[in-house]
Structure formats: C-alpha cells, structure tokens
Amino acid sequence: MREDICEHMMDDDDLDPSDIGLKVSKGEATLNRTAEPRHAKRRAEDCAASVSGIKHVQNNLRLKESQAEGKTG
Structure with a gap:
C-alpha cells in the first residue's frame, strides 16, 4: 500500500512529495513533515485515501515555513 500511495503522489502534477513523510500500518496511512x-x-x-486497503488517513502535514510566515492573522 505504501508503494501505491507514493506512486499516486508522484503522478500528481500539483504535488511535490519530496518532503512528505509516509507511514502505513494496518490500513492506516500517516502523513507527516511538510507540504x-x-x-x-x-x-x-x-x-x-484513494489506495485500496487504506481505511484511514491521518494528515499531520504542516506548511513549510515560507507558507506559514506569509499567513496573516
């Protein structure tokens, strides 16, 4: 399943998965690091979530510093 997720991410033209961490265990995918x-x-x-066998996705991704700094609030 991990390999399938990685392939989906690499095939997505709007996504750079180079800084995304991925762990898969018992049908749960955990995304971490930055996007x-x-x-x-x-x-x-x-x-x-689109990969067969994945029951839950835990998205712990954070925006890279440059994105977070530009946020006003």
Whole structure:
C-alpha cells in the first residue's frame, strides 16, 4: 500500500512529495513533515485515501515555513 500511495503522489502534477513523510500500518496511512503549497496537504491526503486497503488517513502535514510566515492573522 505504501508503494501505491507514493506512486499516486508522484503522478500528481500539483504535488511535490519530496518532503512528505509516509507511514502505513494496518490500513492506516500517516502523513507527516511538510507540504507546500497549502492545497498540497489535501492533495496528499486524497492520494493516500484513494489506495485500496487504506481505511484511514491521518494528515499531520504542516506548511513549510515560507507558507506559514506569509499567513496573516
């Protein structure tokens, strides 16, 4: 399943998975480390969820520093 998720991420033109950490255990995929831009967090989650056998995706991705600094609030 891990390999399938990685392939889905690599095939997605709107996603750079180079800084995304992935762990798969018992049908659960856990995404961690960083993603950029903001929509990449959701794209990575969608890639993982689309793989047969994945029952849950835990998305712990954070925006890279450059994205977070630009946020006003």
